[in-house]
Amino acid sequence: MGITTTHKPHTETVHQWDGASAPYLSVVVPVYNEEETIPHLYRRLTTELEHLGLPYEIIAVDDGSSDRSFALLRDLARADRRLRVVRFRRNFGQTAAFSAGFDRAQGEVVVTIDADLQNDPADIGALLAKIEEGYDVVSGWRAHRQDPFLNRRLPSIIANRLISWATGVRLHDYGCSLKAYRLEVVRGIRLYGELHRFIPAIASWQGVTVTELPVRHAPRRFGRSKYGISRTLRVLLDLVTVRFLLSYGTRPMHIFGLLGLLAGGLGMLIGAYLTWIKLAYGAAISDRPLLLLAVLLIVLGVQFMSLGLIGELVVRTYYEAQAKPIYVVREEVDGETWRGSQQ
Structure with missing residues (x-):
């Protein structure tokens, strides 16, 4: 896959790229009217990724922006071949943007992050370290969230508790976009509605290992939030769908x-x-x-x-x-042949 792994004492892991074209890390960034943030985001994101020393790609998905977001991303992509830009014809929503990024990701690990810089790119390394420990999904937890309480944090607290109760996958912060996944996890999931935030719960059907990690969260400096109470209500309706899919998706x-x-x-x-x-x-x-x-x-x-x-x-x-199986194989042993995902 373009990466060889060597082990040093004290379980420290060092990655070396063997020159293959496939990256190890794919960073998916949904973008909607973030022209003020894009230059700062690109600088901070590439700085942190370069510091990690891993071959990477950035997939920015412009979700039908009406400002200069796409023009800025296009200019950056012309100068940096590691940046790929996907432009939607109209605003399809964050779930569709994540889905487009997952479809195009080539890395063994996929990290998602918002474009508004409230998520700190410096936390990506910590997420990858958890992946290296053997987890399949690592979810960020905005333990000290810098958002208004009544219209943002309180609805989120209620929704997170309901989702954890209904799905059995207990996370403090389903809404945090800063997450890391093994590629095979997101490739096996089809997303609709607002289901991107439920990926850890949906993926649990595959028997994946999920953990969460406290991450930093900053106040929004540019633009305005695209979220509100109406989105919380849509999330609760999607929760009914997820609950049904998890429990009775193959036996209605x-x-x-x-x-x-x-x-x-x-x-x-x-x-x-x-x-x-x-x-x-x-x-x-x-x-x-x-x-x-x-x-x-x-x-x-x-x-x-x-x-x-x-x-x-x-x-x-x-x-x-679709000749789609109703099960997920983790690994398979057949005589001298071993097939599976290296954990």
Whole structure:
């Protein structure tokens, strides 16, 4: 992969590049209207990456900026072949920007970072050190976040606790863009909506090892924030999607079928009760709300069962049409042949 690793005493690891074109590190930077920040970001980012001594590439994804962001990035890329610039036709959102960067990344390790310089590029080395320890995903934790409390930090605290509870992957700061991933982790994930912040939770299905690391966070110096309460609400809605995908993504009938059985079974019990009092006591049941409830529950039960069957067909079409396995192999031993990802 272009990198040879030698070990020194005290478990210190030194990387040496053998001259191959493939980099070891890919840094993905989504950019949206950050013309004031770009020169400072490029200078600080390249300084830190040069200091690490690793072959790297920077993939800047211009998410439909309306200012001079792309022009500045284009000029920088003409002078530095390690900088690649992707320009969207319109604003597709941060998740799409990360996805475009992941699709083009060539490094063994992919680091994501915001363009606003609230994340400190100097923390990248610490993230890589954790990756070297054997982790697959290292998430930054803005332990001393420099943002307003009511409209930024408080919604984030609530969302992080909900996400940790719902997914079982407990992190203090899902929203921090400063993260490091092994390439095979992000290559196996398709992102939609605001799902980029859920990558550690989604990747947990693959059995990856996840950790977090406190990182520095600075107040925004240029431009204005693109986040707000509305985004928090969208994140909470995406949480429902992630929870479903993690638990029932390959077996939708288990959730819809269960709901159908519960609803239909309860409706049939109510119907049986009404039938018994009609036959045993001659009671009038046509004007009872219970009758309508029984019919409604039975109809809902049939609908849930139908949704489960349709979901099963969709899942099977998804996996079979792409020849996509429903499992992830970490390594494989076949006689004298070993195949897997070096950890």
